[in-house]
Amino acid sequence: MRILVLGGTVFFGRAIARQALAAGHDVTCAARGTSGDPVDGARFVTVDRADPDGLRAVEGTFDAVVDVARKPSHVRHAVAGLAGRVGHYTFVSTCSVYADTATPDQTVATAPLLPAAEPDFDDPAASPEAYGRCKVTCEELVREGFADAFINRAGLIVGPEDQTGRFDYWVARHARGGEILTPGDPDDRVQLVDARDLADWTLRAAEEGLTGTFDGIGAPMTRRDFHAGLQAGTGGDGTLTWVSQDFLTAHDVEPWFGPRSLPFWLLVPEFAGFLTHDTTPALAAGLRPRPLAETAADTLAAFGDVRHTTGLTEDEEVALLREWHAR
Ligand SMILES: NC(=O)c1ccc[n+]([C@@H]2O[C@H](COP(=O)([O-])OP(=O)(O)OC[C@H]3O[C@@H](n4cnc5c(N)ncnc54)[C@H](OP(=O)(O)O)[C@@H]3O)[C@@H](O)[C@H]2O)c1
Incomplete structure (x- = not known):
């Protein structure tokens, strides 16, 4: 498959690119290149997603794209810029989209969401809530452009190259x-998930055409x-x-x-x-935590x-x- 990673210069994006290459896929990573380096073997295209036409430099069609964006504007530009030339779209979201942090064992189907960010609000780093609300907006934008997207709401991602400590x-x-x-x-x-297991599942989701919204995290x-x-x-x-x-x-x-x-x-x-999310649906859909x-x-x-x-x-x-x- 031809896979486009929007990101790919740090932790999870690098894990996706590395594992996609190991599985024999043709991998392009698109980012500014300021956060880190792409993995060896991936094609790298320098883009700035703050520019509405920033993805123009990414040429051709792709069987699958994996997008790790946090800013709604970045997703808006990508959905417009990639329309008609991408097959499967994975958006890497977060369990921070949920409004209720107190009730254990919630699922995608039962957990209420934070409201989407205000129109034109684009600062996920402003607060934990701003991050969650921006990701809600990003999800909405992806679904508007790609109705059959795979929305992977990652939980706490751990493993080699995690920079949070x-x-x-x-x-x-x-x-x-x-x-x-x-x-x-x-x-x-x-509850946590190894970046490599999340990457493995994300790649299989692309290969098998998995769609819908899941919490991407291991069992509590x-x-x-x-x-x-x-x-x-x-x-x-x-x-x-x-x-x-x-x-x-x-x-x-x-x-x-x-x-x-x-x-x-x-x-x-x-x-x-x-x-403490109930991730039975993700496990049933192929997530295999080590x-x-x-x-x-x-x-x-x-x-x-x-x-x-x-x-x-x-x-x-x-x-x-x-x-x-x-x-
Ligand atoms: N870590 C966790 O525990 C956790 C938990 C839940 C969900 N998540 C989600 O999982 C994903 C983690 O992704 P990640 O590890 O790859 O880290 P990340 O910090 O989200 O990476 C962002 C990527 O986007 C690129 N980027 C940022 N601004 C850009 C711009 N203006 N133009 C083009 N590219 C730009 C960065 O590269 P450059 O700076 O080089 O451009 C980088 O490769 C995110 O979606 C996050 O929300 C993480």
């Missing part, structure tokens, strides 16, 4: 061993199983100390992401539904010289554990 924090932490501060309750659940797992998978994958021999949400919030530890945070940790009950231990091992092997800035520092973790034991 969220998953890497835990991989590094388990690899280091010792006493590990783990947040919340062992029975709380989390308990935090206990999450840490067991990390331990198995990294070979770490740390001991887990579970520290309550109340203690962590009282000590200014941030959830989710960033400095002095515990990545992957979300407040309950407000976010009890954010990483064991977490494999993702952890490969992520660790790919670390290289990357320095991670998200999560607790070693000193912060030691101080918090000391206070937790002394309380």
